[in-house]
Amino acid sequence: QNHIKGKERIAGIEKELEEKNSIYENWAKLNELFGSQTGAKFKEIAQGYTLDVLLLYANRHLQDLAPRYELQRIPDTLALQIVDLDMMGEVRSVHSLSGGESFLVSLALALGLSSLSSNRMNVESLFIDEGFGSLDMDTLRIAMDALERLQMQGRKIGVISHVAEMMERIPAQVQVVKTGSGRSKVQVMGPI
Structure with a gap:
């Protein structure tokens, strides 16, 4: 009779151990995916x-x-690389881009971030500070066309630039003009 009770007790302990192991395995899987003290x-x-x-x-x-390029994430990292579609999909470092190409990729990322944010909140304005001075005329035209399309979609675009060619394309301007002796004046030009 003690022998039977002992077997039943062992069977109960084995069942409990099996249940605990199952729970442990679930926690171990979660820990493998998410676990660390810092939540890294x-x-x-x-x-x-x-x-x-x-x-x-x-x-x-x-x-x-820049339809020639596509951004992609380097697998298992948070770093980016570029796919050159004109070179049969060659994958290369984003650091290999020229200044103008880097600007267009950065602009695409900024616009992408604006699109990402607009899903959660209404992002109506985008401000770009400089960067246009490094662009050749064709690249400048491409960038300005993209900004004009955003404006037609109802976004307000603010650009800070010293590039004279941009003044021809931007009708509403706030200009800061040097008057001498370390002073400047603000002029509002065009429809606001």
């Missing part, structure tokens, strides 16, 4: 997901700005 694994997964969505939006804008 989970943060990296969340950042990777957000970056992938951002790249979807940025690549839509990049098709208009």
